[in-house]
Amino acid sequence: xxxxxxxxxxxxLSSSDVIVTPQIYRSLRRKITALxxxxxxxxxxxxxxxxxYEYQKALSREIQxxxxxxxxxxxxxxxxxxxxxxxxxxxxAQAYTFSELANEKDLARILKILQxxxxxxxxxxxxxxxxxxxxxxxPYALKGHNYAEQTWFNEVRVKGRYISDVFMGFRKFPHxxxxxxxxxxxxxxxxxxxxxxxxxxxxIIGAMGLEPGSDAFLLNRAGIxxxxxxRFGKVLDTFSLPMPPPTFEATVLQQQDADGEDIxxxxxxxxxxxxxxAAIKPKAQVLRTWYTVRGDLVFIFCAGVLAVFLASYxxxxxxxxxxxxxxxxxxxxxxxxxxxxxxSSIGRLAAGVAHEINNPLAVINEKTGxxxxxxxxxxxxxxxxxxxxxxxxxxxxxxxxxxxxxRMLGFARRMxxxxxxxxxxxxxxxxxxxxxxxxxxxxxxxxxDLDPGIPRIVSDRGQLQQVFxxxxxxxxxxxxxxxxxxxxxxxxxxxxxxxxxDNGCGMSKETMSCxxxxxxxxxxxxGTGLGLSITYGIVxxxxxxxxxxxxxxxxxxxxxxxxxxxxxxx
Amino acid sequence: xxIYDVNILLVDDEKEFTSTLAERMALRGLRVRCVxxxxxxxxxxxxxxxxxxxxxVMMPGLKGLDILRHLKATNPEIQVILLTGQAGTRDxxxxxxxxxxxxxxxxxxxxxxxxxxxxxxxxxxxxx
Numbered sequence: 001x002x003x004x005x006x007x008x009x010x011x012x013l014s015s016s017d018v019i020v021t022p023q024i025y026r027s028l029r030r031k032i033t034a035l036x037x038x039x040x041x042x043x044x045x046x047x048x049x050x051x052x053y054e055y056q057k058a059l060s061r062e063i064q065x066x067x068x069x070x071x072x073x074x075x076x077x078x079x080x081x082x083x084x085x086x087x088x089x090x091x092x093a094q095a096y097t098f099s100e101l102a103n104e105k106d107l108a109r110i111l112k113i114l115q116x117x118x119x120x121x122x123x124x125x126x127x128x129x130x131x132x133x134x135x136x137x138x139p140y141a142l143k144g145h146n147y148a149e150q151t152w153f154n155e156v157r158v159k160g161r162y163i164s165d166v167f168m169g170f171r172k173f174p175h176x177x178x179x180x181x182x183x184x185x186x187x188x189x190x191x192x193x194x195x196x197x198x199x200x201x202x203x204i205i206g207a208m209g210l211e212p213g214s215d216a217f218l219l220n221r222a223g224i225x226x227x228x229x230x231r232f233g234k235v236l237d238t239f240s241l242p243m244p245p246p247t248f249e250a251t252v253l254q255q256q257d258a259d260g261e262d263i264x265x266x267x268x269x270x271x272x273x274x275x276x277x278a279a280i281k282p283k284a285q286v287l288r289t290w291y292t293v294r295g296d297l298v299f300i301f302c303a304g305v306l307a308v309f310l311a312s313y314x315x316x317x318x319x320x321x322x323x324x325x326x327x328x329x330x331x332x333x334x335x336x337x338x339x340x341x342x343x344s345s346i347g348r349l350a351a352g353v354a355h356e357i358n359n360p361l362a363v364i365n366e367k368t369g370x371x372x373x374x375x376x377x378x379x380x381x382x383x384x385x386x387x388x389x390x391x392x393x394x395x396x397x398x399x400x401x402x403x404x405x406x407r408m409l410g411f412a413r414r415m416x417x418x419x420x421x422x423x424x425x426x427x428x429x430x431x432x433x434x435x436x437x438x439x440x441x442x443x444x445x446x447x448x449d450l451d452p453g454i455p456r457i458v459s460d461r462g463q464l465q466q467v468f469x470x471x472x473x474x475x476x477x478x479x480x481x482x483x484x485x486x487x488x489x490x491x492x493x494x495x496x497x498x499x500x501x502d503n504g505c506g507m508s509k510e511t512m513s514c515x516x517x518x519x520x521x522x523x524x525x526x527g528t529g530l531g532l533s534i535t536y537g538i539v540x541x542x543x544x545x546x547x548x549x550x551x552x553x554x555x556x557x558x559x560x561x562x563x564x565x566x567x568x569x570x
Numbered sequence: 571x572x573i574y575d576v577n578i579l580l581v582d583d584e585k586e587f588t589s590t591l592a593e594r595m596a597l598r599g600l601r602v603r604c605v606x607x608x609x610x611x612x613x614x615x616x617x618x619x620x621x622x623x624x625x626x627v628m629m630p631g632l633k634g635l636d637i638l639r640h641l642k643a644t645n646p647e648i649q650v651i652l653l654t655g656q657a658g659t660r661d662x663x664x665x666x667x668x669x670x671x672x673x674x675x676x677x678x679x680x681x682x683x684x685x686x687x688x689x690x691x692x693x694x695x696x697x698x
Contacts, residue, residue, distance in 0.1 A: 355628075358655035358676050359584050365677035366590035373597050402677050 036312030048301040064252040067266040071250040093182035093192040108137040120200040127191040166226040174198045216279040354405035425450040431468040445484045454491045470535045478504030495561040503555040576691040579620035580604040581611040583629045608632025627661045649690035
């Protein structure tokens with residue numbers, strides 16, 4: 001597709017028949033820039049998007065893993081805590097006899113030891129098979145209380161062990177009950193029941209070391225808070241979110257809380273009890289690094305696109321400038337070739353014409369000469385002087401014709417340049433010498449300002465004389481009496497410059513564009529129109545350049561430059 | 571050698587030019603013959619050897635330069651002045667290289683031609 005687009009336009013550039021307009025360059029610039037932008041920015045955009053997506057995924061994993069680990073660890077702590085307490089109570093139920101446990105003094109001693117070895121025990125009681133609290137040691141007066149109607153009593157009688165949810169009970173502060181059943185040798189069961197302070201739960205949660213803004217708490221399966229939560233209220237309040245699906249492995253869910261904030265919820269169910277451990281981390285907090293990274297990513301992407309755009313714009317600019325320059329050079333070269341061809345064909349024509357005319361001229365010349373000879377020999381020829389004068393006029397006219405054809409031939413012939421080392425100042429002085437008489441006569445100031453320091457150049461003296469004579473003659477023709485002609489030489493880089501400036505009539509742009517064309521003349525009947533054309537040809541053949549500047553009624557300046565070192569030209 | 575003793579041969583296909591020029595030279599008392607082609611020129615030279623040949627470069631049939639080459643090979647003492655319609659052409663320069671005494675441009679002034687013939691005869695005389 002792109003190939004077709006480019007081919008069409010580049011074809012336009014490579015074929016000389018098509019005129020290259022600025023519109024084509026403009027549309028080409030648009031297309032190249034767009035193409036470069038697309039080819040560079042598209043992969044960049046894809047890369048950026050992939051990075052964005054992958055990084056987000058990786059970061060999520062990075063955030064979820066520690067949360068999962070910490071929830072698992074804390075769950076283990078909870079389980080260990082509860083298992084230890086349960087087995088301690090179980091140990092007491094088996095190690096002591098019913099009568100020992102029923103003795104208030106003994107039970108008090110046992111509780112004391114228990115409290116020393118295990119943190120968290122608040123009180124302890126012995127319950128017989130009928131549900132009566134037979135013995136109790138602890139801060140409350142509960143002795144004689146009957147638990148026969150309570151569900152946990154039946155459960156412990158069936159299962160042997162029981163850990164309660166957190167509840168306020170008679171004591172009005174959150175606690176957990178651990179109860180273990182044992183059977184006497186007589187077959188009568190009894191229950192040892194101990195109460196645990198939930199402070200220990202808070203300690204374990206505190207040990208999770210959560211960051212500010214995060215939250216962790218224990219729930220039961222019914223969604224009642226077992227510990228206080230920063231977000232969801234106090235102990236025994238209801239968890240405001242739906243309970244997550246049961247799993248005994250730590251799992252992380254992404255969801256919104258009641259306020260609509262995005263959160264990570266890590267949780268696990270306890271297999272041995274009713275508890276559920278949950279930890280909450282707000283997504284905004286965890287993703288703070290992610291937002292920074294995303295900002296960087298967006299910035300880099302935008303900067304990249306901008307850079308690509310600038311680069312492609314600049315590059316296109318450069319490319320098109322080169323193209324345009326090449327195109328202009330090609331046009332210039334073509335114009336030169338055209339001019340050279342025109343000169344050469346006109347030259348050949350002129351040579352042919354001149355040659356054909358010279359022979360008849362020679363015949364006229366000889367016949368007229370013979371006439372003069374014959375008349376001259378006869379003294380008695382009537383009107384002899386008048387005829388001789390007529391014949392002289394004919395002969396002079398023949399010579400004038402000969403001069404014209406000779407000039408045409410001079411223009412046409414392939415010049416045999418005879419090169420020598422010369423001082424261009426000398427040549428100018430010699431040449432301007434021919435014209436001082438005329439200048440003096442017409443009161444024209446011929447100001448010659450020659451730089452004595454210019455290097456000698458290798459060139460053809462005769463040809464240079466012809467060149468300067470031509471240009472000076474033109475200048476003399478252009479200036480009015482009392483005018484001024486400046487001739488100046490100077491050295492510049494690789495060239496020697498000759499400048500001929502007059503304050504004459506000047507010329508229009510149209511005239512200026514034609515002055516080097518053969519047969520172009522403004523001198524009406526006097527000129528052949530070959531002078532400057534010949535001059536142009538000579539200067540070219542000598543490896544030089546000629547240029548003209550002119551303003552109507554202000555004057556004309558010809559600038560000639562000749563190389564200091566001869567160029568290797570055929 | 572005085573100019574009246576110089577044996578001159580004019581060769582040019584332009585009959586009006588050649589015959590008129592010959593007549594003018596004869597009027598001045600010079601020994602001059604004229605022919606109108608290269609072939610005739612060779613015959614005339616064989617019949618009577620001239621001192622100076624004045625010859626056009628461009629002729630139908632045998633060209634001036636061919637005759638010049640032939641003369642320089644057989645009779646190098648004969649001096650040749652070439653006539654040409656073209657200034658500074660390759661023909662003129664080529665003629666000089668082949669040993670022509672000089673070349674002149676047509677139309678020409680008779681006095682200039684006579685002076686050139688005298689010079690050529692003087693050189694030829696020394697050569698003899």
